[in-house]
Amino acid sequence: MSLAPEGARAADAMASTDAVDPGLPDGTSVPEIDPARLRAVLDGTAEAVVLTDQARTVHWWNVAAQDSLPALSVGAPLNFGGRAAVPEPDGGSAHRVDLGGRHFEVRGRHVGDGWLAWYLRDVTAQQTRENSLLAERSRQALLAKAGRFFVATLNVERLLRTAFDLLAEFGVARSAVAFSQGDHDFLLTSLDGGRSHRRSPNPVRTMRGNHRAVGLSGHDRASVPVPGWEGPVDTFELRTYGAPFGMLIAEVSDVADHDLLISFAEQLAGSLQAAVLHQQRGSHTDTLRDSLTQRDLPAIDGAGLAAAFRPAVERDRIGGDFYEVTATAEGWSFTLGDVCGKGVEAAVLSGQARHVLHTASLLGLGPAARLDLLNGVIRSESTRRFVTLVTGDLRVRADGCLLIRLANGGHPRPVVLGGSREPAEITEHGVLVGALAQARFADTEVVLAPGETMVLYTDGVTEARNPAGEFYGTERLLRLLRDCRGLPAAATTAYVEHDVFDFLRGAGHDDVAVLAIQATGPHAPDEEVHG
Amino acid sequence: MTTLGSPVSAQRYERYLAELSALREHRVVELIDDALNDGVPVDDVLLGLIAPGQAEVGRRWACNEWTVAQEHAATYISERALMMAAARITTPVTAGTLLVCCAEGEWHSLPARLLAEMARAHGWRVTFLGASMPADHLASFLDETGPDVVAVSCSLATALPQARNTIEAVRLHGIPVLAGGAGFGHDDRYARHLGATAWAPDARAAMSLLDGGLPAVVRPAPPLESGEGWWRLQGDRDALAELACTLLAERWPAVAEYTPEQRRHAVDDLGRILDYAAIAQFVDDDGMLVRFLWWTREILAARSVPPPVLHAGVAALIEVAEQFPAARRVLRAGLDALS
Numbered sequence: 001m002s003l004a005p006e007g008a009r010a011a012d013a014m015a016s017t018d019a020v021d022p023g024l025p026d027g028t029s030v031p032e033i034d035p036a037r038l039r040a041v042l043d044g045t046a047e048a049v050v051l052t053d054q055a056r057t058v059h060w061w062n063v064a065a066q067d068s069l070p071a072l073s074v075g076a077p078l079n080f081g082g083r084a085a086v087p088e089p090d091g092g093s094a095h096r097v098d099l100g101g102r103h104f105e106v107r108g109r110h111v112g113d114g115w116l117a118w119y120l121r122d123v124t125a126q127q128t129r130e131n132s133l134l135a136e137r138s139r140q141a142l143l144a145k146a147g148r149f150f151v152a153t154l155n156v157e158r159l160l161r162t163a164f165d166l167l168a169e170f171g172v173a174r175s176a177v178a179f180s181q182g183d184h185d186f187l188l189t190s191l192d193g194g195r196s197h198r199r200s201p202n203p204v205r206t207m208r209g210n211h212r213a214v215g216l217s218g219h220d221r222a223s224v225p226v227p228g229w230e231g232p233v234d235t236f237e238l239r240t241y242g243a244p245f246g247m248l249i250a251e252v253s254d255v256a257d258h259d260l261l262i263s264f265a266e267q268l269a270g271s272l273q274a275a276v277l278h279q280q281r282g283s284h285t286d287t288l289r290d291s292l293t294q295r296d297l298p299a300i301d302g303a304g305l306a307a308a309f310r311p312a313v314e315r316d317r318i319g320g321d322f323y324e325v326t327a328t329a330e331g332w333s334f335t336l337g338d339v340c341g342k343g344v345e346a347a348v349l350s351g352q353a354r355h356v357l358h359t360a361s362l363l364g365l366g367p368a369a370r371l372d373l374l375n376g377v378i379r380s381e382s383t384r385r386f387v388t389l390v391t392g393d394l395r396v397r398a399d400g401c402l403l404i405r406l407a408n409g410g411h412p413r414p415v416v417l418g419g420s421r422e423p424a425e426i427t428e429h430g431v432l433v434g435a436l437a438q439a440r441f442a443d444t445e446v447v448l449a450p451g452e453t454m455v456l457y458t459d460g461v462t463e464a465r466n467p468a469g470e471f472y473g474t475e476r477l478l479r480l481l482r483d484c485r486g487l488p489a490a491a492t493t494a495y496v497e498h499d500v501f502d503f504l505r506g507a508g509h510d511d512v513a514v515l516a517i518q519a520t521g522p523h524a525p526d527e528e529v530h531g
Numbered sequence: 532m533t534t535l536g537s538p539v540s541a542q543r544y545e546r547y548l549a550e551l552s553a554l555r556e557h558r559v560v561e562l563i564d565d566a567l568n569d570g571v572p573v574d575d576v577l578l579g580l581i582a583p584g585q586a587e588v589g590r591r592w593a594c595n596e597w598t599v600a601q602e603h604a605a606t607y608i609s610e611r612a613l614m615m616a617a618a619r620i621t622t623p624v625t626a627g628t629l630l631v632c633c634a635e636g637e638w639h640s641l642p643a644r645l646l647a648e649m650a651r652a653h654g655w656r657v658t659f660l661g662a663s664m665p666a667d668h669l670a671s672f673l674d675e676t677g678p679d680v681v682a683v684s685c686s687l688a689t690a691l692p693q694a695r696n697t698i699e700a701v702r703l704h705g706i707p708v709l710a711g712g713a714g715f716g717h718d719d720r721y722a723r724h725l726g727a728t729a730w731a732p733d734a735r736a737a738m739s740l741l742d743g744g745l746p747a748v749v750r751p752a753p754p755l756e757s758g759e760g761w762w763r764l765q766g767d768r769d770a771l772a773e774l775a776c777t778l779l780a781e782r783w784p785a786v787a788e789y790t791p792e793q794r795r796h797a798v799d800d801l802g803r804i805l806d807y808a809a810i811a812q813f814v815d816d817d818g819m820l821v822r823f824l825w826w827t828r829e830i831l832a833a834r835s836v837p838p839p840v841l842h843a844g845v846a847a848l849i850e851v852a853e854q855f856p857a858a859r860r861v862l863r864a865g866l867d868a869l870s
Contacts, residue, residue, distance in 0.1 A: 097550075148751070149751065152703035152704060152705075153673070153674060153705065155673060155674045155675070155677035155704065156677070156678040157677045161747060162748055164748075165747075165748040277673075278674060306597075311668075460789050467766065483599065488604065488607050491600075491603040491604050491606070493604075494638075495599070495600065497638075498603075501636065501663060502637070502638075505636075506636065506693070506765070
């Protein structure tokens with residue numbers, strides 16, 4: 001066959017049934033096909049075929065090309081619409097173009113004599129399948145991401161903010177969650193796609209009343225009261241264990257797909273329920289902790305008090321060490337102790353110990369007598385638990401000295417130090433309170449002159465163990481306390497705490513508690529705190 | 532914040548610093564009271580008296596002019612002064628909730644407290660968690676309180692790995708983290724590297740970021756590749772410092788004659804050099820160790836330890852750290868910078 005690249009227009013040549021060259025070259029067994037037949041063959045294929053010269057000038061096309069590339073015209077440059085590039089012929093990878101909402105794979109080939117043939121295969125169906133696969137994959141990725149973010153927080157508000165932020169990423173500009181907790185209904189909304197919460201002082205609107213959030217469920221769009229919103233919304237129930245407890249309200253969006261939001265709501269429901277439970281439990285723990293652990297120290301004229309307390313590295317921060325200073329008829333009483341064990345049981349024992357000691361001191365019992373009483377109370381309950389503690393009374397004398405009487409129940413011995421007073425341990429060790437039926441305790445008296453300090457601590461200090469396995473020890477504490485002579489009580493406790501944790505270098509530790517009591521003397525405006 | 536009233540005069544600051552240096556608690560508190568009564572705004576009292584005063588305390592401690600005990604006494608007075616000024620803040624809450632804490636191992640809580648009080652004066656509801664807050668304790672606080680922003684303070688670079696833990700914990704909750712304090716250096720490089728949402732050079736800059744520059748929700752921090760070497764070195768740090776000191780004693784007769792106390796100091800110093808080598812890896816910046824070595828050289832000169840001893844110390848560390856090629860590389864860079 002001969003398709004003259006020059007002179008006659010190929011398309012014209014092929015369009016004419018007269019322009020036939022029936023000659024058969026010698027020696028070939030394949031008959032030459034006439035161009036009309038050839039054209040009929042090419043028109044019969046679904047693939048679009050366009051013939052151009054080297055300059056990509058269009059010369060001929062088949063019927064399929066006519067349908068796919070309506071703008072074809074002889075002598076015009078080949079173009080796939082808009083700015084879509086025309087690929088290099090004989091290129092390795094398939095080139096894709098979009099034409100009139102359909103997708104095509106384009107290949108160009110040199111077919112000899114300076115002609116280029118362009119084949120366009122309609123891959124719309126394939127593309128749709130691929131797109132939906134990709135969408136599925138990105139949906140999975142988004143859900144996986146949501147899952148990762150959701151497990152990271154147990155705070156309801158933070159959880160929902162993250163949820164709103166993710167929804168914005170999915171294409172839902174505005175969303176809200178309504179849920180019930182106890183007798184209250186809550187509605188949290190994303191404002192501006194969850195990005196402007198910071199400025200609103202209270203993004204949680206509590207809807208008190210009879211209509212529970214659950215009552216809003218079903219898919220009745222009109223009844224969803226999201227203040228300030230107009231336009232249609234979609235609602236998705238939040239269920240755990242099959243029971244709905246709230247719902248996700250999403251502004252209708254073209255982008256986000258419904259199935260995705262259903263899966264998202266399922267994930268959110270589980271995490272939200274966990275956060276709600278945690279918050280309820282958290283508030284119980286708060287209540288216990290507030291009533292059982294450290295309270296602020298009172299201000300005492302003539303005495304400086306300070307405490308440092310670092311709970312063990314555990315989430316449940318109740319139980320263990322405790323301290324308190326309370327007023328009595330004649331002055332003040334103080335206690336620092338350590339209950340064996342952890343958790344709620346230990347917290348109950350520490351509460352009981354404080355209660356007994358407090359009552360006993362109101363009855364006028366001295367420190368040793370208080371320990372006797374507490375020992376009896378714990379013994380009578382046939383539990384195997386015990387407590388170590390130092391308890392005492394203090395009075396500020398007219399000369400500014402502190403008169404202290406104290407007793408030790410198996411606790412690390414208190415240390416007394418001062419300007420010219422070397423740190424020294426005082427009191428006997430005593431026995432654990434609650435361990436022995438016949439335990440007896442003894443009172444010790446000590447006088448602190450102005451500037452002198454008594455330091456009480458729990459074994460979390462001396463038994464702190466660094467990564468090398470060494471203990472902090474009493475020796476290091478006494479050496480450190482030499483440097484604390486003359487320091488205010490608060491600087492002393494901060495110094496000890498700091499040094500213990502420097503020593504620990506990140507190693508785990510038990511509760512660490514330090515209580516310092518200092519005679520500050522009569523108030524003098526120009527008094528120097530450091531001798 | 533009103534800008535009416537008089538700012539802090541140089542004279543006022545000189546008086547304040549003199550009383551603070553003399554550790555006269557009552558006089559310092561009186562001066563704060565006077566300043567507030569004279570109409571100096573709380574912001575200016577915080578930033579013009581208390582902050583520079585405490586910075587001077589830190590400087591004296593760092594240069595060995597003051598003992599740790601003196602530093603603690605002065606810090607205690609600065610804290611009292613701060614509380615005194617804070618008691619005058621009556622701004623109603625109009626902004627969001629802010630949680631301020633120090634990275635675990637960071638005991639210098641005053642800069643963080645200062646930011647906390649500034650924020651309160653600017654209408655924020657503030658929770659101040661004080662010094663050294665372990666990331667897991669913080670995480671449970673975040674579950675309970677869910678603040679809008681967390682500010683983490685780090686005064687010493689050695690607490691940066693723990694600051695990273697804090698940043699991770701906070702970002703896991705979707706909360707933006709503002710990083711600040713001398714430990715983060717003089718630009719945002721370390722803060723960004725560790726995943727902080729933003730960095731502030733001082734309390735004023737922190738306030739302007741808080742008042743409008745932070746996103747409401749952030750994504751979890753990507754993993755920190757440079758963190759690995761630091762973790763690996765922690766377990767062997769003491770043994771390596773001990774070993775390097777032994778090596779040093781073999782080469783420097785003077786070191787061999789150290790008293791146990793002096794030897795303990797030497798081991799401490801070598802350990803700290805290792806710490807900074809590890810931190811340099813952590814933040815991916817050799818300059819971290821180099822600056823520390825330059826500073827150590829000055830301190831040692833003040834203690835009349837000859838510079839070659841420091842050189843030999845670093846060389847000894849390079850020798851004993853054969854299991855830690857990355858740390859060795861940083862130490863070599865440090866040694867080069869010393870020559």
